[in-house]
Amino acid sequence: MGIVHGDQMILNIGPQHPSTHGVLRLEVKTDGEIVSEVKPYLGYLHRCFEKHCENVTYEQVVPYTDRCDYLAAMNSNFGYVVAMEELMEIKVPERVDYIRVIMGELNRVASHLLALGVYGLDVGAFTPFLYMLRDRERILDMFEYTCGARLLYNYMWVGGVSHDLPKDFVQICLDFLDYFEPQISEYNELLTYNKIFIERTADVGVLPADVAVSFGVTGPNLRGSGVKWDVRKDEPYSIYDRFDFDVPTGTGEFGTVGDCFDRYWVRMLEVKESVKILRQALKDIPDGDVHQAIPKKIRPPKGSVYRRTESPRGDLGYYIVSDGTPVATRLKMRSPAFTALSVLDEISRGWMISDVIAILGSLDIVLGEIDR
Amino acid sequence: MSKYFTNIYDTVSTLWTGMQITWRHMMNIKRDNVTLQYPEERWPRPERNIGFEHVDYNVIRSRLHVDIDDCIGCKKCERACPVNCIKIDTIKAPNRGEDIPEIKHTGITSNDTSKAMVVSRFTIDMSECCYCNLCTYPCPEDCIFMVGGPNNEKHNIDYEFSEFDRNDLIYQFSKSITPEQKEALQPPKKPEVKA
Amino acid sequence: MTVDLLIDWLNTIGDFPVLAFILAVVISGIPLFLVMALNAMVAVYVERKVSAFMMDRIGPMGQGPGLHAGKWGLLQTVADAVKLLVKEDTVPESSDKVLFKMAPFIIFIGAFMGLAAVPFSQTLQVVDFNVGVFYIIAVGSIGVIGIVMAGWASNNKWSLYGAMRSAAQIISYEIPAGLSIIIPIMMAGTMNLQELIHFQSGSVWGILPNWIIFNNPFSFIAFFIFFISAIAETNRTPFDIPEAESELVAGWMTEYSGFRWAIFFLSEYANMLIVSGLAVAGFLGGWQSPIPGLFDSGAWGLFWFMGKVASLIFIMMWFRWTFPRLRVDQLMHVCWKVFIPIAMLNIFGVGIWKLIFG
Numbered sequence: 001m002g003i004v005h006g007d008q009m010i011l012n013i014g015p016q017h018p019s020t021h022g023v024l025r026l027e028v029k030t031d032g033e034i035v036s037e038v039k040p041y042l043g044y045l046h047r048c049f050e051k052h053c054e055n056v057t058y059e060q061v062v063p064y065t066d067r068c069d070y071l072a073a074m075n076s077n078f079g080y081v082v083a084m085e086e087l088m089e090i091k092v093p094e095r096v097d098y099i100r101v102i103m104g105e106l107n108r109v110a111s112h113l114l115a116l117g118v119y120g121l122d123v124g125a126f127t128p129f130l131y132m133l134r135d136r137e138r139i140l141d142m143f144e145y146t147c148g149a150r151l152l153y154n155y156m157w158v159g160g161v162s163h164d165l166p167k168d169f170v171q172i173c174l175d176f177l178d179y180f181e182p183q184i185s186e187y188n189e190l191l192t193y194n195k196i197f198i199e200r201t202a203d204v205g206v207l208p209a210d211v212a213v214s215f216g217v218t219g220p221n222l223r224g225s226g227v228k229w230d231v232r233k234d235e236p237y238s239i240y241d242r243f244d245f246d247v248p249t250g251t252g253e254f255g256t257v258g259d260c261f262d263r264y265w266v267r268m269l270e271v272k273e274s275v276k277i278l279r280q281a282l283k284d285i286p287d288g289d290v291h292q293a294i295p296k297k298i299r300p301p302k303g304s305v306y307r308r309t310e311s312p313r314g315d316l317g318y319y320i321v322s323d324g325t326p327v328a329t330r331l332k333m334r335s336p337a338f339t340a341l342s343v344l345d346e347i348s349r350g351w352m353i354s355d356v357i358a359i360l361g362s363l364d365i366v367l368g369e370i371d372r
Numbered sequence: 373m374s375k376y377f378t379n380i381y382d383t384v385s386t387l388w389t390g391m392q393i394t395w396r397h398m399m400n401i402k403r404d405n406v407t408l409q410y411p412e413e414r415w416p417r418p419e420r421n422i423g424f425e426h427v428d429y430n431v432i433r434s435r436l437h438v439d440i441d442d443c444i445g446c447k448k449c450e451r452a453c454p455v456n457c458i459k460i461d462t463i464k465a466p467n468r469g470e471d472i473p474e475i476k477h478t479g480i481t482s483n484d485t486s487k488a489m490v491v492s493r494f495t496i497d498m499s500e501c502c503y504c505n506l507c508t509y510p511c512p513e514d515c516i517f518m519v520g521g522p523n524n525e526k527h528n529i530d531y532e533f534s535e536f537d538r539n540d541l542i543y544q545f546s547k548s549i550t551p552e553q554k555e556a557l558q559p560p561k562k563p564e565v566k567a
Numbered sequence: 568m569t570v571d572l573l574i575d576w577l578n579t580i581g582d583f584p585v586l587a588f589i590l591a592v593v594i595s596g597i598p599l600f601l602v603m604a605l606n607a608m609v610a611v612y613v614e615r616k617v618s619a620f621m622m623d624r625i626g627p628m629g630q631g632p633g634l635h636a637g638k639w640g641l642l643q644t645v646a647d648a649v650k651l652l653v654k655e656d657t658v659p660e661s662s663d664k665v666l667f668k669m670a671p672f673i674i675f676i677g678a679f680m681g682l683a684a685v686p687f688s689q690t691l692q693v694v695d696f697n698v699g700v701f702y703i704i705a706v707g708s709i710g711v712i713g714i715v716m717a718g719w720a721s722n723n724k725w726s727l728y729g730a731m732r733s734a735a736q737i738i739s740y741e742i743p744a745g746l747s748i749i750i751p752i753m754m755a756g757t758m759n760l761q762e763l764i765h766f767q768s769g770s771v772w773g774i775l776p777n778w779i780i781f782n783n784p785f786s787f788i789a790f791f792i793f794f795i796s797a798i799a800e801t802n803r804t805p806f807d808i809p810e811a812e813s814e815l816v817a818g819w820m821t822e823y824s825g826f827r828w829a830i831f832f833l834s835e836y837a838n839m840l841i842v843s844g845l846a847v848a849g850f851l852g853g854w855q856s857p858i859p860g861l862f863d864s865g866a867w868g869l870f871w872f873m874g875k876v877a878s879l880i881f882i883m884m885w886f887r888w889t890f891p892r893l894r895v896d897q898l899m900h901v902c903w904k905v906f907i908p909i910a911m912l913n914i915f916g917v918g919i920w921k922l923i924f925g
Contacts, residue, residue, distance in 0.1 A: 011724050019813040033728075033895055060454035063504035122813050124804060124892025127394055130622040134406050148433040148518070154504040162505070190393045195383040196805055196891045353728070354894045357814050380905065387890060394889045398620040407625045 007031055011353070015044050019122050019357050022367025024341075026356070033352045038345045042371050049372040053331035058084060058158060058298040061331065066152035068333060069369040071114055074107035074143075075311040076369075077156035082237050083307035083318040084158040088300045095288035096160050097239040102173070102281050103143070103155065105274040109180075110139040111312035112220075112267045112274075115364040119264055120191050122361035123200045128191040135183055138176055145169070159294040170282050177275055184272060192268065201264060202255030205347045205359035209258065215346065216339040219314025220270060221363055224250040224263035231310040243280050245273045260362040267364070299326050313337050313364060333372060337365040433503045433518050434531035436496050438545040442481040442515035445489030449507035449516050457500035458507060461493035463557045472557075476547045481513050492554055494546040499538055571695070595693045599682055607836040608644040610880060615643065617881065618888045651832075654825035659722060662822065666720035670713045671823070671830040677709030678837035685844040686760045688854045688868035699760035700752060703845050704745055707800065710834065711737045714809070714819050717831075721822035729818025732895055733802060733809030739899060740799040740806075743906035747793035750786050750917050751779045751849040764853030776859050778852035783924075785916040790850040792906050792913070794879065797842035799898070801835060804887040811892055843879035844872070851875050 011028045014020040023044035029037040049068055053061045065080045066073040078100055085092060117132035140150045147155045147163050155162050166172075191197055207217070212225040222229055230247040232240040248269035250262030300322040308317035314336025321330040340363040348356045397404055408414070445462035465472070469479040469486025477490050508517050519527040535541050573595060577587035612627075616639075619626030627640030658667055681703050683693040696702050711734050718730020752758055755766035769777040780790045799806035810818030820831055847853055852875075854868030862871075893901065 009724065018816060056454050060452070060506065063454050063502050063506065066504075067502075120891065124807070124811065124813065125890060126618070127397075127622050127888050130624065134623055137406070148505070149503060152503070154506065186393060190390050190889075191891070193386050194390050194891060195379075195386045196893055199897055200891060200894060352894060352896070354808070354811070354814050354892075390889045391885060394621040394885065397623055398617065401620040401623070401625070404623045405625055406623050407619075409625075409628055 008036065013356070019118075019361065020367075021118065021360070021365055022370075024365070024367055024370075026344075026360075028353070028356060030353065033354075035348055035351055035353060035356050038348050038356060040341055040344060042341075042367075045367045045371040047372070050331055050333065053328055055327065057326045058300070058328065061328070062157065063152065063154045065333075066154055067368060068335070068372055069311060069313065069316070069337075069366050070151060071366055072107045072111040072312045073151065073153050074103045074155060075111075075309065075316065077153065078104045078238075079307065079309040079311065079316045080318050081156045081158050082309055083305050083320055084298070084300070086307050087303065087305040087320055087322060088158070088295070088298070090159050090293055090295065092159055092293045093288045093290065094239075094286050095164075096290050096293070098281050098285040099161050099165055099290065100156055100238060101240065101243075102165075102278060102285070103146075103153075103161075105277050105281070106139050106142065106173070108312045109271050109274050109278075110136045112271050113139075115312070116187070116191075116264065116267055116271075119358075119361045119364075120197075122357050123197060125191055125194070125197065128187055131183070131187065131190070135180055138179075142169070142172060142176065145172070157294055158298055160290050160292065164290045170285065173278065173282055177278060181272075181275060184268070188268070192265070198254050198261065200354075200358060201261040201362070202259055204255075204260045204355050205351060205362065206256045207258040207263075207343060207347050211343065211346060212258070215343040217314070217343050218336045218339065219310070219312070220266045221263055221314065221340050221343075223248065224266045224362075225258035226250050226252075226262075231308055231315055235308070237307065237309055242284075243277045245276050248273065260358055263362040263364075297326065299324065308334065311336060313366065313369070314340065333369075335369045335372065337363075337367075337369045341365050341370055433505055435498060435519050435533060436501060436507070436543075437517060437519045437527045438494055438496070439482075439515040439526065440491060440494060440545045440547065441478050442483070442513045443491050443494065443545075444481060444485055444487045444513060445491045446512060448510040448512070452506045452510050454504060454506065455500050455502050457497040457502075459493065459495045459497075460491065462489040463492050463554065464488065465490045466557065475549050475553050475557075481515075483513055485513060490549075490557055491546045492549050492557075493544075495542050495544050497542045498533065499541040595683075596679075599679065599693060603679065603682060603833055603837045603840075606840050607833045608648065610836045610839065611644045611647065611832075612641070613881070614884050614887075615640075617884045621885075621888045648829065651825055651829040656825045656827065657822075659822050662722045663720040666716045667822075668827075670717035670720060671827045671834075672713075673716060674710045674713030674834045675830050677706055677713065678834040678841065680706040680709065681841040682837055684760065685841060686764060686848055686853055687844075687872055688866070689761070689864075691869060692761065695761055696759065698758045700748055700758045700763070700845070700849065703841060704741065704748065707838070707841070708737065708741060710838065717823070718819040721819070723822050725815045725817070725821045726819045729809045729811075729815050729821070732815075733819060735895075736802070736806065736809060736898060737800055739902045740796045740906075743792050743902060743910045744796035744800060746907065746910035746914060747789040747796065748845065748849050749914055750789040753914070753917055753921065754779055754782060754786070760848050760853070764848055764855060767852040767855055768859070770859040776852055776855060776857055778850065778855070780850040783917065783920045785913045785920060786850065788909065789913045789917075790846065792910050793850065794846050794882075796902075796906060797846060798883055798886065799902070801838045801842055801883075803835075803839070803883055805890040805893050806898060807887075807892060808895055808898060813892075839880050839883060840876060843876045843883075846879060847872060847875040 008029055008031050011030050013026040013028055015023040015025045020026065025041040025044065027039040027041060028035050047067070049064055052064055056064070062077055062080060065076040069076045113132040113136040117129035120128040143153060144150045145166055146169060147153050207221065207225050209225040209227050212222050212227065218229070226249050228247050228249050231237070233247050248266050250257050250266055252259070252262060253265065254261055302322060302324045304319065304321040306317060306319045308315045310316070315334065316336055317334030319330070319332040319334070320328055323329045344360060344363065348359045351359065445460060447460050447462070450458045450460050465477070465479075465488055468488045471477060471479045472490065475490070478487075480486055505518065517526065519530050533541070573591040574587055577591055578584065616626045627643035630640050630642040630646045658664055684696055684699045684702050686692040686699075714733045715730045718726040718733070751763055755763045757763055757766070767776070767778050771777050771781060775781045779786050781787070802809050809815070810820060815821070820828060823831060854872040856863045856867065856871055
């Protein structure tokens with residue numbers, strides 16, 4: 001932490017604190033309310049994900065990926081299976097691709113709803129949080145209906161998915177979307193356009209585009225800084241190139257480009273884009289057998305693969321080294337939340353303690369993914 | 373100066389909009405209420421209408437159960453488990469496919485497979501289980517499954533299991549077998565040959 | 568039923584002035600405490616229900632007559648109170664123990680003293696001062712000492728932050744509140760709460776009751792400034808930065824538990840009652856009926872007063888469960904750059920209005 005001057009104080013935010021989004025400790029050097037340095041300490045949730053993956057077979061890795069980004073477990077699975085299929089050169093049936101996109105986008109909506117709601121909670125508004133969780137619950141119900149689990153799905157397998165969609169899933173999902181779309185404007189009226197909320201977030205914690213790029217920040221945080229980068233668009237995987245959707249970027253509507261409000265607002269717009277993708281996918285989904293391409297024994301050829309996908313938090317990359325056995329030699333996960341947390345010190349200097357909480361919330365970190 | 377007053381106007385109007393929304397929700401609580409009063413009310417559990425008809429597939433994930441009479445001791449589930457919460461010990465049966473009444477061992481499964489192994493230990497530590505469902509797919513006899521849902525006729529749903537002692541969460545599925553009976557089942561040891 | 572009347576009556580029984588004084592204080596103090604406790608219990612229950620309904624929940628349902636029968640959780644606050652009373656009383660090892668134990672009582676004394684001057688009805692008021700308004704504003708600041716004491720004595724950084732924020736906030740917001748409550752005093756020409764309420768009898772333009780809030784546009788604005796400043800003084804959302812749960816864990820109350828925490832809680836709700844009572848007495852006609860001349864006497868006074876206070880407390884809850892929280896500097900901005908200039912202009916405007924129309 002360096003030298004603490006006489007009028008400065010070190011404040012430990014966490015690991016037990018209401019708004020550290022998990023078990024994170026921030027060592028904050030403050031002068032009164034003004035923060036001069038923020039140092040995050042990790043490792044409170046470290047579960048040796050990467051080491052575990054070197055000891056279990058490839059199918060058994062999938063439940064572990066669930067537990068990294070537990071708020072978007074479908075997207076975590078998605079990234080891993082896409083990387084594995086690239087390594088093994090498996091072509092999955094079209095229906096599987098569609099199911100994966102539907103599940104991934106539904107989980108993106110669920111994850112963003114939690115991020116937005118908790119952000120409201122961080123700046124003190126309780127009610128929007130519960131409205132958003134109420135709607136997230138309906139998405140979780142759909143997941144439970146499909147695969148039996150609500151949070152940690154183990155749904156996507158290498159070469160397929162564990163269960164086919166229920167017969168009336170398309171109708172249920174469309175009903176949900178019809179219900180959900182008007183709710184977005186209610187969230188906006190209740191929270192986004194609230195003057196107090198704007199005052200709290202606009203112009204606060206500005207992350208300029210060049211800093212974001214140099215720190216490797218990705219996902220909505222990068223797009224909030226005005227950089228149009230989305231793996232789904234720029235490096236399409238699965239069948240994302242078939243869908244028509246926009247990549248929203250921060251415009252500095254109420255303050256500067258790259259402030260907390262922009263990061264929040266990009267997420268809100270992304271929810272709308274996800275709804276757009278979902279409608280297209282539900283319309284086009286073909287019939288077929290989802291278990292066709294699942295290999296009996298996963299034994300990838302010697303070699304390595306790095307594949308990144310767009311999780312709700314940004315570029316989620318898997319680097320897999322195989323030596324031809326059923327167990328990976330090395331499995332590395334590039335976590336988007338980790339890079340997002342690393343930029344916290346840079347953008348929260350000179351702001352107040354309340355702002356540090358607001359900035360941390362706007363980065364939308366998941367500690368399970370940071371510590372792995 | 374005009375910005376000062378627009379600011380005040382914006383604040384008042386946006387706050388008023390928010391207050392209208394919460395007021396509407398409060399007035400329509402009968403319609404909007406989403407709370408489920410848990411012990412009295414429960415969600416309907418997902419049924420088996422998932423389109424994909426296959427006996428191996430369970431949609432609900434509540435608790436693992438083993439029909440031990442059908443278990444042939446192949447240990448496929450043990451190997452599939454990513455967290456090693458299933459522990460199986462087997463002893464080679466004296467005669468393949470024959471009942472051993474002393475330890476209530478049945479020789480033939482319901483799928484007419486004759487068992488070559490006596491399962492002397494089959495424990496699942498539900499406090500370690502990660503509910504990934506991976507163990508249920510490789511089972512050749514469909515004897516390990518998540519209870520409830522499609523398997524309702526085999527075992528009723530049970531997701532409210534809590535214990536005061538952590539050891540009580542280790543479920544023992546194999547028939548009780550005393551060390552003497554175990555000893556009797558072991559093949560006689562070969563006399564050690566001195567090198 | 569003022570304490571003076573009680574002393575006079577006790578003096579007629581026998582000649583023991585000191586004992587009569589003590590007896591009178593105790594006799595009028597106990598109901599006051601009961602009002603405080605009952606207010607907190609009802610308000611907590613209502614707050615939980617209101618917040619739940621606003622969030623599409625139904626709030627506490629279990630503890631009711633016939634446990635777990637689901638009679639709307641009517642006994643929830645009783646259960647809460649019992650829980651708080653039997654909880655272990657923890658005092659941190661490195662705290663300043665004397666100050667730590669004293670702080671809740673100082674806050675309680677501040678709230679209790681304020682409650683003594685609230686005019687519940689024509690006759691129901693413990694002390695009928697000639698400077699009632701001034702007195703309530705003055706004893707309202709006693710609580711700050713308790714808060715700063717609690718924050719300092721806890722020897723906890725969160726508590727210290729909460730206490731410093733709270734002190735800054737309460738002291739600042741007393742200024743717009745005081746400047747706004749001057750307007751009823753200017754118009755009625757008295758600081759006595761009963762006389763202030765009597766001034767508001769009758770009706771204007773035949774329809775509206777002659778309450779000060781409806782008297783002129785300046786007093787209309789003054790009411791809102793006073794009310795919002797009062798919310799800030801009671802540390803409630805959107806001005807709850809001293810106990811901002813997402814930033815400061817629980818602010819100056821972080822280290823408190825059990826009975827001492829319950830006293831903080833009691834005082835918070837009593838403070839809500841006091842500031843709402845002052846707003847009602849100063850701007851909304853006190854115990855006067857909203858329909859001039861109808862249901863205007865006796866126990867109806869108490870009913871109208873409590874009804875108005877309850878609706879103001881409801882608005883406070885409504886605010887709390889709708890708005891995000893302000894930041895410290897924004898809070899000061901609102902106070903010094905918005906409320907105080909407008910309140911000053913209001914005083915000027917009311918003066919002119921009184922010259923022309925009064």
